[in-house]
Amino acid sequence: MKKTPVWLARFTPMSTAGTLCALAALSCGSVGERAPAPGLLPHGGVGPFRDLSADETGIVGPPDGLARALTPDALDGVALTEAGDLYYAGAPLAAAPTPRPADLPENDVHWGAFAARRIYRAVGDESPSFQAGSVVLMAEAPWEGEALEDPCPLSMPDGRTRLYYAAAGGIGLAEDAGSGFSRVSAGPLLGRVFEGTAREGVPGEPSVVVGPGPAYWLYFSVGAEIGVARSEDGLSFTDVRRLDLSGPDETTSPEVAVASPGAVALTTRAGQRIVRLYFESVRADGSHLIYLAASDNGVDFERSVLPVDAALDKRSPAPRQVDERVTLLYATAPAIGAGRQVRGLVASVAPSVEMLPALR
Amino acid sequence: MSRALALILTFGAAWSPAPALAQAMDTFGFGSRSAALAGAVTADVEDVSANYYNPAGIVRGAHARGSGLRIMAGTFVAAPMLSINGEDSRVEPIHGLVTGLNVPGNIDTFRFGFGLGLHLPNQRLSRSLAPPRDQPRWEFYESRPHRIYLAANLAIQPWDFLRIGGGIAFQSTSDQDLAIRGVIDFLQPEDASRLEHRVTADLLAIRYPQLGVQVDPIDALSIGLVYRGQVSLGGTLRAAVDANIDLAGIDIPGTFLLESESVSLFLPHQVSLGATVRPTKWVRAMAELTFVHWAAYESPVGSFKADLNLDIPAQLPLEIPIPDIVDQSPVPASFRDRFVPRIGVEVDAHKSHGLTLLGRAGYLYEHSPVPMQRGSINLVDTNRHVLSLGIGIVLDDLEPLLPGELVIDIHGAYAFFPDRLMRKSSLLDPYGDYVAGGGLWNGGLSAEVRFR
Numbered sequence: 001m002k003k004t005p006v007w008l009a010r011f012t013p014m015s016t017a018g019t020l021c022a023l024a025a026l027s028c029g030s031v032g033e034r035a036p037a038p039g040l041l042p043h044g045g046v047g048p049f050r051d052l053s054a055d056e057t058g059i060v061g062p063p064d065g066l067a068r069a070l071t072p073d074a075l076d077g078v079a080l081t082e083a084g085d086l087y088y089a090g091a092p093l094a095a096a097p098t099p100r101p102a103d104l105p106e107n108d109v110h111w112g113a114f115a116a117r118r119i120y121r122a123v124g125d126e127s128p129s130f131q132a133g134s135v136v137l138m139a140e141a142p143w144e145g146e147a148l149e150d151p152c153p154l155s156m157p158d159g160r161t162r163l164y165y166a167a168a169g170g171i172g173l174a175e176d177a178g179s180g181f182s183r184v185s186a187g188p189l190l191g192r193v194f195e196g197t198a199r200e201g202v203p204g205e206p207s208v209v210v211g212p213g214p215a216y217w218l219y220f221s222v223g224a225e226i227g228v229a230r231s232e233d234g235l236s237f238t239d240v241r242r243l244d245l246s247g248p249d250e251t252t253s254p255e256v257a258v259a260s261p262g263a264v265a266l267t268t269r270a271g272q273r274i275v276r277l278y279f280e281s282v283r284a285d286g287s288h289l290i291y292l293a294a295s296d297n298g299v300d301f302e303r304s305v306l307p308v309d310a311a312l313d314k315r316s317p318a319p320r321q322v323d324e325r326v327t328l329l330y331a332t333a334p335a336i337g338a339g340r341q342v343r344g345l346v347a348s349v350a351p352s353v354e355m356l357p358a359l360r
Numbered sequence: 361m362s363r364a365l366a367l368i369l370t371f372g373a374a375w376s377p378a379p380a381l382a383q384a385m386d387t388f389g390f391g392s393r394s395a396a397l398a399g400a401v402t403a404d405v406e407d408v409s410a411n412y413y414n415p416a417g418i419v420r421g422a423h424a425r426g427s428g429l430r431i432m433a434g435t436f437v438a439a440p441m442l443s444i445n446g447e448d449s450r451v452e453p454i455h456g457l458v459t460g461l462n463v464p465g466n467i468d469t470f471r472f473g474f475g476l477g478l479h480l481p482n483q484r485l486s487r488s489l490a491p492p493r494d495q496p497r498w499e500f501y502e503s504r505p506h507r508i509y510l511a512a513n514l515a516i517q518p519w520d521f522l523r524i525g526g527g528i529a530f531q532s533t534s535d536q537d538l539a540i541r542g543v544i545d546f547l548q549p550e551d552a553s554r555l556e557h558r559v560t561a562d563l564l565a566i567r568y569p570q571l572g573v574q575v576d577p578i579d580a581l582s583i584g585l586v587y588r589g590q591v592s593l594g595g596t597l598r599a600a601v602d603a604n605i606d607l608a609g610i611d612i613p614g615t616f617l618l619e620s621e622s623v624s625l626f627l628p629h630q631v632s633l634g635a636t637v638r639p640t641k642w643v644r645a646m647a648e649l650t651f652v653h654w655a656a657y658e659s660p661v662g663s664f665k666a667d668l669n670l671d672i673p674a675q676l677p678l679e680i681p682i683p684d685i686v687d688q689s690p691v692p693a694s695f696r697d698r699f700v701p702r703i704g705v706e707v708d709a710h711k712s713h714g715l716t717l718l719g720r721a722g723y724l725y726e727h728s729p730v731p732m733q734r735g736s737i738n739l740v741d742t743n744r745h746v747l748s749l750g751i752g753i754v755l756d757d758l759e760p761l762l763p764g765e766l767v768i769d770i771h772g773a774y775a776f777f778p779d780r781l782m783r784k785s786s787l788l789d790p791y792g793d794y795v796a797g798g799g800l801w802n803g804g805l806s807a808e809v810r811f812r
Contacts, residue, residue: 039450041496044792269793270783294787302787
């Protein structure tokens, strides 16, 4: 006789069907759901930077990313405080402007058409753009010559604002304790550098940060190079040396100079104090590209292989670290103001997916 | 270079398929009883979850309790709360169905059993992610749970104290092709282009073995050993763009071919050794150690090749500089093997006629196999501590409605991911140093009918 397996004898269709139905009721099914968008990712400030749109700045260009309405005045050498106030060198139209030289490069400003440059301050607000500023400092001392250029503000813990600037004789310093800027010393903080060498020259385009050490690090341009000096108090700078910013370069036109250092210091998640140095790379074909180099000791830098911005003529990079993810990069770009070649203030942001106006 | 070209090249260079690693049962458990015990059940599992934890247990229940067919169905849900630098990573929650059955039998005194187990996420059948190569991603939690798992097993009990089981497990993966054709407007690529695309995806199944043994040297002690085989499945993602660039009415034919190869699915060898002691008839304590061979994982980031061709008409005096697209090679994972300790305890909290209540708790620790991500690749993972709790309700006086027992198990678990700092070698790393961490809640309910 065929034996029925034991388990079949105890297994009835009705109880099984009912059981399966009951168990199936426990299951749930749904049509496929859309996955959520990825979360915000960290960003190392290396770009690529995206020009802010007119919706973000409230100002319509050209140029792209215009962050201050064009005026007949000329603007040059920009920098920002951590809180977002803008300092720049500018000048109104001269009473008797001289003709533009024929051999002046197309996008360069003919400063002979303008009065002596002085330093302006424009107070920031919720937006990344600025109104026209007011004059805070003009050339006075004999060593300064006629013009003040390339301001670099530094907010101090006690509320003072230090203003480093370039002039004919070197780099000077003024301070504002709340009642206006007054000069700290009668002469330049840093006069001629690399004396007795082929690199000897007057430093300009200062950019000062409190970086690794901790110490004050003053980055400046001299000739076709960028140098650095160190200070314990931000007043007396020593250990002046040239920065080696060489590195792999994938751009076709060779580099002929580096200039306009724009430094920002920050502390990484690993607790490391580093300096990010944005600078101009001047090319043989006349383009001015913005690169980034970073250092954990203020002196030895690792340089980016590619420019951080796609523009072929942006100058005077001025970074502002909004938070550990977002970097705003201000600069100047060619523009036409009142029929003259000037340079407009432009702003870009990285990571490029970041949409402003959430800034402050 | 035109924005249109930039669009194509950026699209191509960024595309790098991300593989899924391991399986959801390792993370969330299979069946609420076993999940509540942190998976430390290799030695004496006997319910439908034996189809994952130890196939030998399929035939155990029939001998231990005189039960016959077992059918289980349940649901699970998991809610990750993972972050990088304090920003929510938005790892997708997952929910789905687990089900299975154990069918015991005997030929004279020779006992055997057959089992099936199914883990079915109900959001989608399969999921593939293709983020940029260097984009930080939670390697074990983004695609890993979104896969179907099916196991079919056979178990025998040659002697009363020895059970042996084995079978085949199936996982799903997919292979994709993307084709794009049309016209790209050179001057207004985003607004005036006319493109159509076709995606072809094949859902594939891969198989790997699993074997298990349970030994009861004495009544109060059970020992179990299980092995799960390794699977490494390569996948290819191909994209072909066949489009004309429209430059103010002049057509420039072009093609762009992309091929990315990577490991689309990797399951490491696993060996688990566990023991369960029953000091009294109402307490069971489990401990288990699992070895996971992650060092065999070659690379989660595969190779990438691309080829761009433009046929510029002779009448067009135009030079379009096309930058070199550098082929990319696989990046070694350098994962480390790990041991995963698990412990669990189950207590008969209440026993009366027709009703038994059980309480359960478990803990496991997983040390991350992922090394410090100092380079350009960012596979995010941290160590994991999991604490689980659960209850079981056994109703065994249900005749004539049900000729057997109805067992309802509920579990909840919390996984804690301590913050881990990823420190980069380069100060110019696109993402910089970052801290990853967070938590993960999961829970579920399963109901099993055990026919007598």
